[in-house]
Amino acid sequence: MERPAEPLGGPHRQEHHNVPEHTDARTAGLRRLSFQAGIWRRRAVIVSLRVARLVRTGIRRFLPALRYIIRAVQTRWRRSLQFRTVLTTLLLAITSFAVVGAYLSNQIANNLFQERLTQAESETRYNVKQVQDTFDGAQVTDQSSVITLVYDTLNAVEGRGSVIQRRYVFEAMPEQTKPRNRWVESRASDQLTVSVIPPELRKAVQESGKDQYWASTVIPVGTEDRPGIAVGNKVTFNGTVYELYLIYDLNTAQQTLNEIQSVLWAGGAVLVLMIGAIAWYVTRNVVSPVSHAAMVSEKLAAGQLQERMVVRGEDEVARLGASFNHMAASLQEQITQLATLSQMQQRFVSDVSHELRTPLTTVRMAAEVLYDARDDFDPINKRSAELLYNQVERFQSLLSDLLEISRFDAGVAMLDAEPEDILQVVAHVIEGAAPVAAEYGSQIILSAPAGAVVAEMDARRIDRILRNLILNAVEHGEGRPVTVTVAASQTAVGIAVRDHGIGMTPAEAARVFDRFWRADPARARTTGGSGLGLSIAMEDTKLHNGWLQAWGKRGSGANFRLTLPLRQGEEIDKSPVQLEPEDITIPGGTDNRNMLVLEAGTPLAPASASKETP
Amino acid sequence: MKARILVVDDDEALAEMIGIVLRNDGFEPVFCADGAKALDIFRSSRPDLVLLDLMLPGVDGIEVCRQVRAESDVPIVMLTAKSDTSDVVRGLESGADDYVPKPFKPAELVARVRARLRPGDQKAPETLKIADITIDVAGHTVSRGGERISLTPLEFDLLVALARKPWQVFTRELLLEQVWGYRHAADTRLVNVHVQRLRSKIEQDPEAPEVVLTVRGVGYKAGA
Numbered sequence: 001m002e003r004p005a006e007p008l009g010g011p012h013r014q015e016h017h018n019v020p021e022h023t024d025a026r027t028a029g030l031r032r033l034s035f036q037a038g039i040w041r042r043r044a045v046i047v048s049l050r051v052a053r054l055v056r057t058g059i060r061r062f063l064p065a066l067r068y069i070i071r072a073v074q075t076r077w078r079r080s081l082q083f084r085t086v087l088t089t090l091l092l093a094i095t096s097f098a099v100v101g102a103y104l105s106n107q108i109a110n111n112l113f114q115e116r117l118t119q120a121e122s123e124t125r126y127n128v129k130q131v132q133d134t135f136d137g138a139q140v141t142d143q144s145s146v147i148t149l150v151y152d153t154l155n156a157v158e159g160r161g162s163v164i165q166r167r168y169v170f171e172a173m174p175e176q177t178k179p180r181n182r183w184v185e186s187r188a189s190d191q192l193t194v195s196v197i198p199p200e201l202r203k204a205v206q207e208s209g210k211d212q213y214w215a216s217t218v219i220p221v222g223t224e225d226r227p228g229i230a231v232g233n234k235v236t237f238n239g240t241v242y243e244l245y246l247i248y249d250l251n252t253a254q255q256t257l258n259e260i261q262s263v264l265w266a267g268g269a270v271l272v273l274m275i276g277a278i279a280w281y282v283t284r285n286v287v288s289p290v291s292h293a294a295m296v297s298e299k300l301a302a303g304q305l306q307e308r309m310v311v312r313g314e315d316e317v318a319r320l321g322a323s324f325n326h327m328a329a330s331l332q333e334q335i336t337q338l339a340t341l342s343q344m345q346q347r348f349v350s351d352v353s354h355e356l357r358t359p360l361t362t363v364r365m366a367a368e369v370l371y372d373a374r375d376d377f378d379p380i381n382k383r384s385a386e387l388l389y390n391q392v393e394r395f396q397s398l399l400s401d402l403l404e405i406s407r408f409d410a411g412v413a414m415l416d417a418e419p420e421d422i423l424q425v426v427a428h429v430i431e432g433a434a435p436v437a438a439e440y441g442s443q444i445i446l447s448a449p450a451g452a453v454v455a456e457m458d459a460r461r462i463d464r465i466l467r468n469l470i471l472n473a474v475e476h477g478e479g480r481p482v483t484v485t486v487a488a489s490q491t492a493v494g495i496a497v498r499d500h501g502i503g504m505t506p507a508e509a510a511r512v513f514d515r516f517w518r519a520d521p522a523r524a525r526t527t528g529g530s531g532l533g534l535s536i537a538m539e540d541t542k543l544h545n546g547w548l549q550a551w552g553k554r555g556s557g558a559n560f561r562l563t564l565p566l567r568q569g570e571e572i573d574k575s576p577v578q579l580e581p582e583d584i585t586i587p588g589g590t591d592n593r594n595m596l597v598l599e600a601g602t603p604l605a606p607a608s609a610s611k612e613t614p
Numbered sequence: 615m616k617a618r619i620l621v622v623d624d625d626e627a628l629a630e631m632i633g634i635v636l637r638n639d640g641f642e643p644v645f646c647a648d649g650a651k652a653l654d655i656f657r658s659s660r661p662d663l664v665l666l667d668l669m670l671p672g673v674d675g676i677e678v679c680r681q682v683r684a685e686s687d688v689p690i691v692m693l694t695a696k697s698d699t700s701d702v703v704r705g706l707e708s709g710a711d712d713y714v715p716k717p718f719k720p721a722e723l724v725a726r727v728r729a730r731l732r733p734g735d736q737k738a739p740e741t742l743k744i745a746d747i748t749i750d751v752a753g754h755t756v757s758r759g760g761e762r763i764s765l766t767p768l769e770f771d772l773l774v775a776l777a778r779k780p781w782q783v784f785t786r787e788l789l790l791e792q793v794w795g796y797r798h799a800a801d802t803r804l805v806n807v808h809v810q811r812l813r814s815k816i817e818q819d820p821e822a823p824e825v826v827l828t829v830r831g832v833g834y835k836a837g838a
Contacts, residue, residue, distance in 0.1 A: 364717045
């Protein structure tokens with residue numbers, strides 16, 4: 001084939017193209033590379049950079065929203081078994097699909113590649129032989145013919161038709177003496193230069209004899225870079241050894257792989273969603289009876305005793321429902337029984353009350369008539385009349401206290417609370433206790449704020465509590481003054497009743513509200529009282545949601561503190577008066593107690609007016 | 615003239631004892647042990663005051679109270695063995711003026727009886743007005759726009775006490791002292807129940823009273 005000679009090293013078509021560096025592919029060398037690795041790595045870098053930037057700006061801008069979402073998820077995670085199960089299932093499913101998907105896609109990629117490689121190797125072997133045969137049989141000597149022959153032969157390698165089956169790079173081996181008639185230095189398909197051939201491949205081809213080698217590479221086609229396989233061997237022409245590389249486009253394989261991958265991922269996503277839905281449905285089936293049970297038990301706890309679970313089928317959930325219902329039924333039965341018992345007790349108390357009180361009234365009236373006429377009797381009858389009168393009195397107070405306490409026990413005591421001025425009640429009780437105090441020779445000192453302290457209370461009960469506390473203090477005060485301190489805060493009112501009698505130990509103070517409890521059994525009989533007074537006071541206080549506390553110290557007297565909320569239904573957090581008296585820290589014997597008493601009289605509350613009741 | 619007192623109580627011992635005490639203090643007791651006969655005996659004996667046990671066989675005290683109140687304004691004092699709020703309030707609402715809880719002292723009973731018989735000692739001609747209500751103290755009548763309103767003596771006393779000092783806020787304790795004659799503290803529910811009953815008779819809308827006003831946390835006062 002004669003061809004007009006072209007100047008050696010003439011302008012190469014491919015020089016006009018800026019061929020990118022394909023470092024990734026080259027460093028991989030002869031080792032078989034996953035052909036998309038470089039692209040994926042670059043994509044990964046870009047994506048990770050973007051994510052990093054997004055996270056940086058996002059953290060600043062969306063931090064509150066992010067925190068909210070995290071907290072919401074955490075709350076759901078903690079509180080919803082279903083949410084937790086579905087989320088866990090989804091995460092596990094995604095992880096396993098990612099692993100399986102990656103493995104599958106890798107396998108498919110490998111198979112596709114291997115197939116293409118085998119094809120490429122056999123095609124190369126055939127084509128190199130064709131080229132060599134053509135070169136060997138060539139009878140051309142002039143420059144243009146040689147060039148034409150080489151170019152035509154190489155062009156034939158690209159294949160017929162509009163689709164290029166393979167591309168080539170034809171390059172004279174370096175470091176060989178240049179023969180006289182060597183007019184062709186290098187030639188390559190459109191857009192290609194020798195730089196697309198990995199150096200390792202070139203080195204392998206150059207150093208071997210007539211063996212064929214291959215490597216992965218990236219080739220520019222049009223405006224895009226495509227994965228490809230370069231297979232190289234040597235051919236000889238006119239005494240010059242050339243490297244001939246045939247490059248096969250893997251684009252079709254890559255597209256197939258991409259399609260398979262996208263199908264794989266789409267299928268995986270659908271499967272994950274379906275698994276999530278299944279998990280949601282299954283857990284809902286299991287969890288909904290449980291939450292139904294929780295709801296029903298909450299209602300039961302709230303007192304709706306007739307509430308039951310719906311039982312369907314014979315499975316575990318149905319068994320749970322059945323045993324739950326059984327439990328609810330026995331609970332209901334017991335509660336009803338208790339309620340009946342309580343009602344019976346209440347009836348009984350009421351009946352006893354009536355049955356006892358009527359004859360007692362007659363006895364009492366008769367005793368009083370006799371008592372009034374005692375001066376007309378002889379001394380024996382007179383004393384008998386007095387004893388009868390006093391003991392009937394005592395019997396009556398005991399009975400009424402007993403009935404009162406059993407009314408509390410039966411739970412029928414009702415709070416009849418109305419807003420009233422507690423200072424009036426206190427003043428009234430002190431006034432009523434004055435004759436008794438005078439009898440014992442002690443003073444009652446009131447320290448209270450000016451104006452009114454209005455609290456929601458059952459005045460009858462508060463009157464009873466205070467009368468009990470004050471009379472107790474007078475009785476145990478050994479003739480020393482009794483101090484009543486009233487102070488109010490925004491939410492509560494405190495009343496402290498302090499005596500300076502023999503006092504009591506902390507252990508005694510702890511038991512003082514027990515029924516029929518007496519600090520000194522030998523002594524107590526003389527002071528009378530049913531032994532129920534403080535227990536009733538405690539019950540009355542509890543009815544008001546208040547506090548009643550006792551403090552005592554041997555030889556330092558006692559202090560009783562009543563604290564009531566100003567409005568019913570509110571909690572007391574702190575009493576406005578102190579339980580442990582301030583005067584107690586001053587050491588001293590019996591002699592300077594009177595001085596301490598005066599200090600106790602100083603008001604604890606700001607803006608207070610003292611009032612003395614003789 | 616001795617005041618006649620009807621004692622309705624099924625417990626004969628107690629009734630007898632009450633009789634002794636009342637006779638001792640110059641009253642004339644009449645007895646009835648059966649709730650069903652109480653009204654007949656009330657009609658035939660025409661007592662000045664009724665002492666009524668709440669728990670009676672047959673017709674109970676509350677029913678008797680209602681029957682008596684339906685045809686007479688005579689003072690009714692209940693004898694109660696129960697001091698439970700509901701029973702006392704029910705008795706008061708059925709028309710009783712006062713109550714004495716068992717067991718009571720003879721003096722207590724006599725004081726209650728005397729307090730209820732007391733009205734009628736201040737009969738000076740006097741006309742009082744609260745809101746649109748006119749009170750003729752001497753004539754013992756109350757009217758609105760010429761129309762007479764029927765009140766029991768106790769309700770009348772309560773209204774007069776408030777009307778005489780329209781500027782004053784009466785605490786429940788003060789009313790107990792002035793109207794019921796208690797010298798020591800007693801059950802303030804008496805006041806609450808009777809104010810309610812009074813309102814139901816004299817107020818045009820008992821839910822929004824104009825004649826007897828509540829002063830929250832203190833007590834009651836007459837309306838302007």
